[in-house]
Amino acid sequence: MLTSHYARELAQLVTPVAPDIPRDARLRLVNHALADELQLPGHWWQTDNITGLLCSPVSELSRHAVAQKYGGHQFGQWNPMLGDGRGVLLGEATSASGKLHDLHLKGAGMTPYSRQGDGRAVLRSTLREYIGSEALHHLGIPSSRALCLFDSPQTVLRETAETAALMIRTAPSHIRFGHFEYYYNTGDTPALNALFDFVLTYHFSELKEAPNPHQALLKAITLRTARMIALWQAYGYVHGVMNTDNMSIHGITFDYGPYAMLDNFVSNSVFNHSDPHGRYAFDQQPGVALWNLNALARAFSGHCTVDEIKAVLQMYEPTFMAQYQQIMMQRLGLDTPGEQTLSVLNSFMRMVADEQRDYTATLRKLSHADPTLSHSPLRDEFIDRESFDTWWQQYRALRQTQGDILSSQQQMLNTNPVVIPRTHYLQQVIDEARQGDYTSAKALIEAVSNPFSAKWENTRWAMPPTDDTQVSLSCSS
Template identity: 35%
Template sequence: MSAIPFDNSYARLPGRFFARVDPTPVPAPQLISLNRALAEALQIDPDWLASPDGVPVLAGNAVPPGAEPIATAYAGHQFGHLVPQLGDGRAILLGEVVDRGGTRRDIQLKGAGPTPFSRRGDGRAALGPVLREYLVSEAMAALGIPTTRALAAVTTGANVARERLLPGAILTRVAASHIRVGTFQFFAIRRDTDGVKQLADHVIARHYPAAAESRQPYQALLAAVIERQAALVAQWLCVGFIHGVMNTDNMAVTGETIDYGPCAFLDAYDPATVFSAIDEHGRYAYGNQPAIAQWNLARLAEALLPLLAPETESAIAVAQDLLAGFVPRFETAYHAGLRRKLGLFMDRESDVALAGGLLEVMTANRADFTLTFRRLGAAAADPAADRDVRDLFIDPTAYDAWAARWRERLAAEPRPGAERRETMDAANPAFIPRNHRVEAVIAAAIERDDFGPFAELNTVLAKPYDDQAAFAAYADPPAEYERVQRTFCGT
């Protein structure tokens, strides 16, 4: 029996869906971190993974029995411009396993060497982006947001050339699958309708089995993907997350968050916030993410048109009707999330304006997004705690005016203060991967070969909704000199 119980389905699709390629060995792999709980959920022995037999697998130096390494093909719109062939240029899918819950999961090595899709790239990953993705993807999982997961990270013992020489690393990423909107585009661009159909059938069987029972399974597939993406982006906004590079090749059809490149979390609330150094025109700003998600889904609908109806005109009408459902689905999920964050249990029409009013005064006063909502929980239980919220506003009276409306609304559905606070704290994290903390972790690892800060931050982020007194400083916003203005992709 293999140490990893592979059962590979994507590798059984036709050869044009991928390229078969083995990882390129590295000189001196060393384990940085192993997600033992995730390994156990995947029915993989974590002690074996951490052993002299397992680490070479995580580094791409050994291909375990049952693996069928492939680099998948896909296209994509990058910042609105279509690139007909992208594909896994630095990622190799080892294979799939079925976890303890019966869900099929991909196991992929990111940074495992060049593939036929590398486009002159080296196929490697620098240490910084690997640590960022490990931390942020695991933090997102702890926040309860659908996401790819980090199983392990290793250093390679070799440098990679970016803006300067940097230590190389490999991330072992786990996902329900790595099928993207851009995967469908790859076949649609080539007018390979049979390829689109085979891919759609695979996705339905693997991720949306209920769609197979529909009279129009491909319409049901598109509707289901739209619904999941609407819910996902609503969750992003509720924790202040900015993906940073929402290209169609970075949108998974599973509804998981994927590809943590120049991602970041808001400090001061402002819907126009952009961190990504490559997003020069703010296309993927925090507040633009819902509209971009709908735009990306329209590209998926275009790829699926031949399957939606026999005639093009009818197919377009079906697609437009389904896409029109994105906004109400997103708004329903987002507004429900805001109500939870404000401690409201019942849906009232005025709640949207109440939440919007808070966000407006937060923007005007540069109030910290995470701390404002977290401290509201204490203020809901004890009005004396208003002072801690007021301190976050340049003009505290702006908060006072809003808080009077909020307390009037709370009084309309009375609850014990402790109960309301508990509910709010479960919706408002105390700890997020603040950008300055992530950058400090990366700097310690690169400049001092010190992974202690990485391990500690990972520990804190595993319990984002808990008050962790020993780590209270991790909840603080950055000082002026610590602010991170730009984040980078690292490819």
């Protein structure tokens, strides 16, 4: 069943906390495929048994629940007063492949790290995280995942009165950059070394025999982060609040707050109304991730020389660029990046950005365009037809000289989604769920779980928003 390695072996880094479940909590969504993958008991989902397990202080789910302590750089400023303020680590499940996966309950009430908060989560943010994390996973972007969601008639006060909710999310672990930063900055070397040993034992055991396991660990985190950020940029994902306490050592998308995926392509898009200066704008994400890695790397200074740390961090940019170019070549149906293909890619991105075209819809339409034709219907999407025509001739010439056109078209259809978790869809399903109707939520989850399927074309889930209004999202949850 569940294990509690983190809670038991790093007891000095956690506080036992009994989950405080909102009144009349109701199980609304279950990710049965994920539950089966994690070998979780089927009886949990029968007649809402899991709600009773969470409420019982001695059940297999709640008896070892703990809140984790960490710190983090928030908008560039160090904050040591962080930790699991509204969530608890229930334990670890072991998948069929033998890998550990945390079960973490979000919205479980107050902990010692709630910082005057109520420890609750709201339906708005919880449903957004459930759908967003599953969407990114099925797009091939590493992410935490959603196991189940509960709502409650209990009212929670944020900017307005909202409906309370809970969710259990899974991840290889919930260890953040901020964990290492906290124990380094507080000078607690025994705790920091215990954390390193735990991570190398349970999550990166393949690195223990490296000449310098700590440098190897920093390298693994750096490369995984670079690849994740490249996928964010390739698919138009804006995280919104890339504080170091929201960065996972596993290189997975983590802590969904005011996230959004681009509709019209605006390179400096900001959706978080708490970020007026655009620190976490879409085009700033690659640089911010490297800044965060530099902050993390200080915690490795007791085990790595300055030159060893620099050598690792210098791998970030080429890894990011290689991954980004690779996925964008696939999205355009082109071969390995070269001078010509990169020129065609850059010209395409410039056109899309200059005219702020819908990023996802334009690439999906390009997937259907026939490069053997001298004129493309896609030109009607652009105002500057002359620039498009010039680009199209360069593009079609490359497509026709780089192998099988049908094969490359199938590759494009498999990498250019029909459906992404657009903000206006999310708001629609939230509004209905607040009334107790999860029909649309389940339909959207089905769609984002099969985002490349042609069956969604010409359905409501494929439609961009009807206006160009820039949405503004809140960190509050």
